[in-house]
Amino acid sequence: xxxxxxxxxxxxxxxxxxxxxxxxxxxxxxxxxxxxxxxxxxxxxxxxxxxxxxxxxxxxxxxxxxxxxxxxxxxxxxxxxxxxxxxxxxxxxxxxxxxxxxxxxxxxxxxxxxxxxxxxxxxxxxxxxxxxxxxxxxxxxxxxxxxxxxxxxxxxxxxxxxxxxxxxxxxxxxxxxxxxxxxxxxxxxxxxxxxxxxxxxxxxxxxxxxxxxxxxxxxxxxxxxxxxxxxxxxxxxxxxxxxxxxxxxxxxxxxxxxxxxxxxxxxxxxxxxxxxxxxxxxxxxxxxxxxxxxxxxxxxxxxxxxxxxxxxxxxxxxxxxxxxxxxxxxx
Amino acid sequence: xxxxxxxxxxxxxxxxxxxxxxxxxxxxxxxxxxxxxxxxxxxxxxxxxxxxxxxxxxxxxxxxxxxxxxxxxxxxxxxxxxxxxxxxxxxxxxxxxxxxxxxxxxxxxxxxxxxxxxxxxxxxxxxxxxxxxxxxxxxxxxxxxxxxxxxxxxxxxxxxxxxxxxxxxxxxxxxxxxxxxxxxxxxxxxxxxxxxxxxxxxxxxxxxxxxxxxxxxxxxxxxxxxxxxxxxxxxxxxxxxxxxxxxxxxxxxxxxxxxxxxxxxxxxxxxxxxxxxxxxxxxxxxxxx
Amino acid sequence: xxxxxxxxxxxxxxxxxxxxxxxxxxxxxxxxxxxxxxxxxxxxxxxxxxxxxxxxxxxxxxxxxxxxxxxxxxxxxxxxxxxxxxxxxxxxxxxxxxxxxxxxxxxxxxxxxxxxxxxxxxxxxxxxxxxxxxxxxxxxxxxxxxxxxxxxxxxxxxxxxxxxxxxxxxxxxxxxxxxxxxxxxxxxxxxxxxxxxxxxxxxxxxxxxxxxxxxxxxxxxxxxxxxxxxxxxxxxxxxxxxxxxxxxxxxxxxxxxxxxxxxxxxxxxxxxxxx
Numbered sequence: 001x002x003x004x005x006x007x008x009x010x011x012x013x014x015x016x017x018x019x020x021x022x023x024x025x026x027x028x029x030x031x032x033x034x035x036x037x038x039x040x041x042x043x044x045x046x047x048x049x050x051x052x053x054x055x056x057x058x059x060x061x062x063x064x065x066x067x068x069x070x071x072x073x074x075x076x077x078x079x080x081x082x083x084x085x086x087x088x089x090x091x092x093x094x095x096x097x098x099x100x101x102x103x104x105x106x107x108x109x110x111x112x113x114x115x116x117x118x119x120x121x122x123x124x125x126x127x128x129x130x131x132x133x134x135x136x137x138x139x140x141x142x143x144x145x146x147x148x149x150x151x152x153x154x155x156x157x158x159x160x161x162x163x164x165x166x167x168x169x170x171x172x173x174x175x176x177x178x179x180x181x182x183x184x185x186x187x188x189x190x191x192x193x194x195x196x197x198x199x200x201x202x203x204x205x206x207x208x209x210x211x212x213x214x215x216x217x218x219x220x221x222x223x224x225x226x227x228x229x230x231x232x233x234x235x236x237x238x239x240x241x242x243x244x245x246x247x248x249x250x251x252x253x254x255x256x257x258x259x260x261x262x263x264x265x266x267x268x269x270x271x272x273x274x275x276x277x278x279x280x281x282x283x284x285x286x287x288x289x290x291x292x293x294x295x296x297x298x299x300x301x302x303x304x305x306x307x308x309x310x311x312x313x314x315x316x317x318x319x320x321x322x323x324x325x326x327x328x329x330x331x
Numbered sequence: 332x333x334x335x336x337x338x339x340x341x342x343x344x345x346x347x348x349x350x351x352x353x354x355x356x357x358x359x360x361x362x363x364x365x366x367x368x369x370x371x372x373x374x375x376x377x378x379x380x381x382x383x384x385x386x387x388x389x390x391x392x393x394x395x396x397x398x399x400x401x402x403x404x405x406x407x408x409x410x411x412x413x414x415x416x417x418x419x420x421x422x423x424x425x426x427x428x429x430x431x432x433x434x435x436x437x438x439x440x441x442x443x444x445x446x447x448x449x450x451x452x453x454x455x456x457x458x459x460x461x462x463x464x465x466x467x468x469x470x471x472x473x474x475x476x477x478x479x480x481x482x483x484x485x486x487x488x489x490x491x492x493x494x495x496x497x498x499x500x501x502x503x504x505x506x507x508x509x510x511x512x513x514x515x516x517x518x519x520x521x522x523x524x525x526x527x528x529x530x531x532x533x534x535x536x537x538x539x540x541x542x543x544x545x546x547x548x549x550x551x552x553x554x555x556x557x558x559x560x561x562x563x564x565x566x567x568x569x570x571x572x573x574x575x576x577x578x579x580x581x582x583x584x585x586x587x588x589x590x591x592x593x594x595x596x597x598x599x600x601x602x603x604x605x606x607x608x609x610x611x612x613x614x615x616x617x618x619x620x
Numbered sequence: 621x622x623x624x625x626x627x628x629x630x631x632x633x634x635x636x637x638x639x640x641x642x643x644x645x646x647x648x649x650x651x652x653x654x655x656x657x658x659x660x661x662x663x664x665x666x667x668x669x670x671x672x673x674x675x676x677x678x679x680x681x682x683x684x685x686x687x688x689x690x691x692x693x694x695x696x697x698x699x700x701x702x703x704x705x706x707x708x709x710x711x712x713x714x715x716x717x718x719x720x721x722x723x724x725x726x727x728x729x730x731x732x733x734x735x736x737x738x739x740x741x742x743x744x745x746x747x748x749x750x751x752x753x754x755x756x757x758x759x760x761x762x763x764x765x766x767x768x769x770x771x772x773x774x775x776x777x778x779x780x781x782x783x784x785x786x787x788x789x790x791x792x793x794x795x796x797x798x799x800x801x802x803x804x805x806x807x808x809x810x811x812x813x814x815x816x817x818x819x820x821x822x823x824x825x826x827x828x829x830x831x832x833x834x835x836x837x838x839x840x841x842x843x844x845x846x847x848x849x850x851x852x853x854x855x856x857x858x859x860x861x862x863x864x865x866x867x868x869x870x871x872x873x874x875x876x877x878x879x880x881x882x883x884x885x886x887x888x889x890x891x892x893x894x895x
Contacts, residue, residue, distance in 0.1 A: 049786075050792060051791075052788050052791065052792075071791070071796075072788075072791040073791050073792075073793075073794045073796055074797060076794070077792065078792055079787060079789070079792040081788070082785075083783065084787035085783065085786050085788065085789035086789075087786060087790075087803075087804060088786075088808070089807040089808060098793050098795075098803070099793035099794055099795075102793055102794045102795045102799060146789075146793070147792075150793070151890045156792075200681070217734070229728055250778055334747045336717075337731055339717050339797060340713050340717055342709075342711070343709035343710055343712060343713040343719070344710045344713055344719055344720060345707060345726070346705070346706045347706045347707060347709075347710045347724070347728075347768075347772075348710075348724065350702075350706050350764075351727075351728070354743075354761055354762070354765055355739065355765065357742075358739060358743050358745075359742070361739070361742040361746060362738075362742045365741075365742070365745065381843045403678070420631070420635055423631060424631065424635075424673070424820065426624075426625075426628065427625075427628040427629065427632060432630055433883065434878075435634075435881050435882075436878045436881040437632075437640070437885065438632075438635060438636055438639065439878075439881055440639075440643065440874060440877065440886075441639045441640060441643070442641050442642060442877075443822050443826075443874055443876070443877030443878075444826070444870045444873065444874060445825070445826030445827075445828060445843045445869070445870060445874045446826065446828065447826070447828035447843045447844070447846075447847060448843060448846060448866050448870045450871055451645045451846065451862075451866055452642035452643060452866060453642050455642070455646055455649060455859065455862070455863060456641065456642045456644060456645040456646070458661075460658045460661065461649065461658050461661050461859045462645070463645050463648070463656050463662055463663050464641075464645075466661035466662055467662070470662075481821075491642075491808075494638060494639045494641075498639065499638060501809030502884065504883050506885045507886065533824050538678055547758075551732075551733045554735070555734075555735035555737070556737065557735075557736075557737065557828070557829050558828040558829060559845075561828075561832075562828075562847050574830060575735065575737075576735055576736075576737040576829070579738075579741070580737060580740075580833070583740075583741050583744075583833075584833065585807050587776055589745075590742070592741055593741055593742070596735075596737060596738045596741055597738075599735055599737075599738060600734065600738045603733060603734050603735060603738075604730075604734075607733050609824075614641050
């Protein structure tokens with residue numbers, strides 16, 4: 001039973017309110033990603049669940065049990081830290097065994113579980129090394145090994161990939177997804193990287209300024225963002241926002257359209273000058289200055305014949321529009 | 332803080348706090364009681380209360396003020412000399428030390444010898460029959476000063492203290508010099524700055540905080556000097572090398588005047604405390620600025 | 621370039637020679653036979669001998685150097701180890717919870733700046749009442765006070781340098797405070813403990829004033845013992861033997877200091893900057 005329930009959780013540091021009235025039910029076995037810009041409170045929320053910080057308001061339940069007043073060592077969770085926080089004076093084996101020895105498991109069982117985790121994470125040849133002798137990716141795997149041997153009710157990850165280089169990050173992402181499929185344990189994962197959020201999550205929780213903006217599966221959030229913030233936070237380049245008369249014409253205060261939904265269309269409503277072109281291989285991003293509407297980004301497949309200075313008329317399919325009023329989605 | 336955390340903290344702090352109360356708290360009370368009483372070694376258990384009498388006797392004692400003046404002068408002069416020499420050695424020898432680290436070990440040897448032993452070693456070195464220094468003075472110049480007579484003894488103890496503790500200032504400043512940001516010096520050199528100008532305009536200002544700390548520590552240690560002067564010359568001819576510490580020691584053990592010794596100690600404590608809080612306030616303002 | 625290098629070596633040689641002169645002179649004297657010392661006070665030894673050291677290292681009515689050395693060793697060990705034991709738990713509380721930041725920490729650190737004689741007299745009276753006068757434990761206890769400020773500073777610095785996440789990871793691993801302190805914080809403080817110990821041992825071994833005032837016969841440390849010897853030998857001067865005593869007395873801290881000079885330099889900066 002690895003459900004995690006947050007019931008009106010709030011946190012203030014002195015006068016500063018970092019989180020307000022967070023309500024969230026995370027299901028057994030769910031991979032839940034908390035995402036948001038820096039300072040949105042996502043890491044604080046994770047630390048509240050971990051018990052490393054005390055809540056200022058609300059209750060936290062793990063596996064149905066109210067743990068709000070419990071210290072972290074009694075909550076039965078495990079956590080992978082951004083810095084990995086491996087014990088530098090212990091070997092890989094000792095690092096992984098530490099939690100089991102703390103729980104006073106019989107020595108044979110400790111050895112068996114360490115061996116099992118080492119096999120699963122391909123750490124066997126490294127077991128007697130110190131963390132300082134390992135590469136970044138190896139340290140990362142040790143940190144994961146250390147957390148899985150405890151067989152926790154839920155795993156907490158605090159930006160675990162941010163210290164890896166780009167190619168290793170992609171690789172590890174896939175391994176993490178595989179690990180989740182294999183273990184089936186609840187995972188709560190904090191990141192500021194929307195690619196990690198989109199690729200890993202069963203459900204994404206978008207946080208902004210201490211509040212939840214939207215909760216839902218990645219596709220829902222991308223296709224039907226509930227707020228302007230979510231609309232622009234997910235997707236790169238960001239969704240184009242158009243205000244003023246052009247938006248009013250479509251019955252909205254703000255009109256949103258993703259770059260891939262714009263196309264060159266001589267009969268389209270918006271004409272402007274191409275300001276800048278980025279060729280990315282798979283597709284080409286063009287930035288077009290359209291009078292008072294401002295700069296619009298459009299994504300064209302492959303190598304599109306666009307050059308800066310050229311005049312371009314843009315059109316769209318009305319079905320792809322997102323309409324917002326007062327920052328919230330309408331229709 | 333939750334209650335069990337507070338209890339935890341109390342347990343953690345208990346060893347040190349109890350130790351301090353036992354070994355310093357009790358003596359502080361004793362100091363005040365005996366400082367206000369007339370006591371000798373014979374009447375140690377039954378001090379008779381005399382109010383501030385001890386304090387007025389100390390304040391009226393010329394030798395107390397001489398000792399204070401000696402300590403102050405000694406502290407300031409030795410601190411300045413040590414820091415100047417230490418700074419020169421640290422900066423000038425830094426390139427040499429970077430390649431030959433062992434040279435540091437040779438230079439810091441004096442400061443790991445007990446000051447009391449160092450005092451005795453100087454006594455031997457300066458001895459008119461057994462000491463090499465007078466021997467070479469006679470051999471080379473046909474003359475040797477009486478290092479420990481009333482005229483020269485102050486300079487002698489200043490030199491002895493300076494030569495023993497210059498390594499301290501040197502080591503502190505060397506450590507600070509080695510952690511100076513390299514890129515600043517390199518940028519300056521690329522900009523065509525000469526070594527001398529680099530030192531005055533860039534390195535010295537960056538070393539100033541450490542230099543102040545070194546001066547302060549060396550002054551404190553010079554001001555409270557006891558061991559090396561005591562073993563080299565005692566209170567000196569006519570008592571002219573009586574430092575504050577030696578004054579109190581003599582009042583206590585030589586003259587058995589416990590009340591006066593304690594009154595002087597309390598006055599010294601007051602002076603040191605005032606000086607300390609002043610220095611710290613200054614340090615804080617400097618840091619804030 | 622070349623010239624500067626030669627000049628630097630010259631400056632080093634002069635500084636090393638001048639500052640270490642008394643040690644050198646004492647060593648030379650200790651290696652001269654009794655007759656030679658006053659006849660030839662130069663740094664040249666005509667007939668080197670270990671005779672003086674043999675006398676010093678032989679137990680006699682006049683001198684039992686082993687008793688002095690044993691007293692110094694015991695008191696210095698107490699004086700160097702006790703502060704570490706006392707400071708470690710409270711240093712953690714200070715570094716992580718701010719305990720004692722207002723009063724305890726400044727109080728202890730400022731002890732460094734107070735003239736030791738202030739404590740010597742009331743301690744003499746207290747020790748007289750408690751029967752601690754002229755005991756190695758009594759001497760060791762006050763030497764521990766002398767070493768408290770630096771021990772406190774160095775250990776607090778060491779704990780502050782440990783990433784907080786390591787302790788949080790241990791909490792997530794189910795460890796309570798005692799286990800975190802023992803298995804995570806303590807092992808990572810070991811280098812700081814070693815530095816503190818070396819510093820404390822040298823300081824305690826070299827201490828003189830408390831040895832002079834609080835011991836008379838049984839617990840006299842070697843610094844004070846050597847000076848006794850020197851004073852009584854004033855009339856019938858036995859310079860060679862006196863010099864040998866001093867060399868023996870100075871040797872332990874000297875060896876420790878020379879071997880560990882790297883540690884001493886770095887930690888002095890740490891200790892001074894925060895103080």
